[in-house]
Each structure stands twice: as structure tokens, then as C-alpha cells.
Amino acid sequence: MAARIEFPSRIGVWWTSDTWSIGDAQQAARDIEAMGYGSLFYGEAYGKETLTQAGAFLAATDRLVVGTGIANIHARDPIAAESGGRTLTALHPGRFVLGLGVSHAPLVERGRGGTYQKPLATMRDYLARMAAVPEQIEPGVGRPARLIAALGPKMIELAGAETDGVHPYLVTPDQTRATREALGPDKWVVSEQAVAVGGDEDDAMRRAHNHLEVYSGLPNYRNSWLRQGFDESDMPRGGSDRLKKALVGMGDLDTVAASVTAHLDAGADHVLVQALGDNPMADPRPSLRELAKALGM
Numbered sequence: 001m002a003a004r005i006e007f008p009s010r011i012g013v014w015w016t017s018d019t020w021s022i023g024d025a026q027q028a029a030r031d032i033e034a035m036g037y038g039s040l041f042y043g044e045a046y047g048k049e050t051l052t053q054a055g056a057f058l059a060a061t062d063r064l065v066v067g068t069g070i071a072n073i074h075a076r077d078p079i080a081a082e083s084g085g086r087t088l089t090a091l092h093p094g095r096f097v098l099g100l101g102v103s104h105a106p107l108v109e110r111g112r113g114g115t116y117q118k119p120l121a122t123m124r125d126y127l128a129r130m131a132a133v134p135e136q137i138e139p140g141v142g143r144p145a146r147l148i149a150a151l152g153p154k155m156i157e158l159a160g161a162e163t164d165g166v167h168p169y170l171v172t173p174d175q176t177r178a179t180r181e182a183l184g185p186d187k188w189v190v191s192e193q194a195v196a197v198g199g200d201e202d203d204a205m206r207r208a209h210n211h212l213e214v215y216s217g218l219p220n221y222r223n224s225w226l227r228q229g230f231d232e233s234d235m236p237r238g239g240s241d242r243l244k245k246a247l248v249g250m251g252d253l254d255t256v257a258a259s260v261t262a263h264l265d266a267g268a269d270h271v272l273v274q275a276l277g278d279n280p281m282a283d284p285r286p287s288l289r290e291l292a293k294a295l296g297m
Contacts, residue, residue: 005145006094008063012039014192014272018047019281026060033064036297041069041272051084058092070101070149078129083137085144099167101149120154127162151224156182173262175228180267191263194274195249195256197287204250207276209238257294
């Protein structure tokens, strides 16, 4: 049985702090908790090891739910993922979510020297091997709450059958709604929403372009956007204006806040705000403070 998770708020934060010292990142986590956000999720690509970071963020905070968004399954074997997740769950009951994903071929093969093939079968096997870890590893704790970074229908179906739900990234509220309909009412949908707070339209579009530049070169995301109703004209590096405006909340604070709550209205259980700055590791706190007020947190 999965450990029960209690989110203090339905809105959390998505932020990767790989270039920050862990002490400074812990202070940011404390500040995010004090603002009223319910969680902190973060990525895993080339930088810090994800379970170590989770332990540091959990130790630095009191109520904040910490989630890996996502833990790259090519970075550790399934026994390590399951056992590490159980230990964090034992130390911080109700506060750790193990988000898992297959990552992307260029990141796995060029970045890690691994092999990327048959993502659905790879994830299915990984989950089965996690489930086989014996009960005596952290007995009585239960398995960690698990999400899959599922974008396509077959991966969403696997998540519904074998995990607690999904963590969609770079999706529209319409896709959140479609995911909820595919999963039914009993599984989690934890959607990410990027926002550009402050500045004029040109500045917001520049931040959106910088955010989407890498993702627009990755086939998994391009295919996801095609399924969401976009076409090849929307996919130059950095995305078309139409894609930027659909995936990044921009405008006045009320409009930005509405881009977040639109996912809740579409059926998300929890929404993760990613505040875009001048670079991916920019301090998100000034934008998050402004947005917290607009969201009534």
C-alpha cells in the first residue's frame, strides 16, 4: 500500500536548483513553505542526485511535500529507487512523492552514456522490479507514493494501473482534463504550469522562449504537443508565439494566477508553478511571492 500524502495546499512549486549550494537551496525551500505553497518538485537531468536532494529539502522544512519531478530511471536501478523512497517516507511520513520518468534519448545516451529504448516496456519492467523489493526494507512503512511523468496515452494507462498517478509537464489545461478523464477519479494528476510574472509582453515572451528552447528539440515533448493540437509550424526552437502563450502563463497577475487554477478546474489534484526567470536556475522567490498574493495563499 502506498504511503498517504497530505499536501498543505493544492498549489506547489517546480524549481530546479542544481547550481545552487544545498544550504541556499534549503533556505529557498523554507521560504517557499512560508509563502503557503504545498510542495516543492524539481528535475533530474545532468545535476544533483535526486534522492539526496529530497532528503535535504525534507529535513529543512516542516510541512512541505517534496517530490522528484522526475527521478530519471536511467540514473539508478529500481531497487535503489524503491529502497531510497521507502527510507525517505519512513523519515518524513506523508511528505515524500517519488516521481519517475524515462527521460529523453539525448539526455540518456549522450549525457549518461546509457541506452534508451522502448520507454513503455522499460518503465513497466522498472515498476515491477520496484514492487519486488521485500517488505523487510523499512517494514511497516509502505511503498513511497509514486507518479509517472506520463504524456502519451499508453504511459498514462500504465500509470493508472501501476502507480498513484501522473506528473504531466508542459501541458495545457485541456490536456490535464484529458488525462483526468483517462485516469478516472481515483488517481492523482499533478500538473506543472510555467509562468512569467512581471515585465512587459516582450520580456515574458523572451523568458518563455528560453524556457522552451531545449524542450522543443526533444521528440517526447514535440509528440506530446502534436497530440495536444499543435502542429509542426509551432515547433521552431523556442516554440511559436501560439505555443508559448498556451504553455506559459503571462500577463497581469490575475491572468497568470488564472493559468494555474485552470489546471485545478480541469481536474488536477495539485498544480506546480514554475516561475521563469532569466535562466533556469534563477531565484524564483520574488515571482512566487507576488503570485502567492494573487492566488490568495
